[in-house]
Amino acid sequence: MLSQLPTNIDKVPKEKLNQEILRAGMIAELDAVNFYEQMAELATDKSLKEILLDVAREEKTHVGEFQTLLLRLDQEQGEELEKGRKEAEEHV
Secondary structure, X not given: OOOOOOOOHHHOOHHXXXXXXXXXXXXXHHHHHHHHHHHHHHOOOHHHHHHHHHHXXXXXXXXXXXXXXXXXXXXXXXXXXXXXXHHHHHOO
8 A cells, every 4th residue: 555545535425434544544554564574574683673573563553443443433344344253263
């Protein structure tokens, strides 16, 4: 993603704007997690590797913060998340 909005915010209905902002934030944080973890794999300096992995963990926390707010604002999202959890458990 790297600094680009995944959707055209101007076309989002006002009543859905907060949910879209949260989803965009989640996408950005997940992108950052991937980036920092990939950079940590490439890093040859132990301190740099540790810092990159620490930052990646912080980004995962941010995903959780955004998801918590999204689930408060979008009941359907919560219901579908639960369905997905149950479906995944059937395959484990």
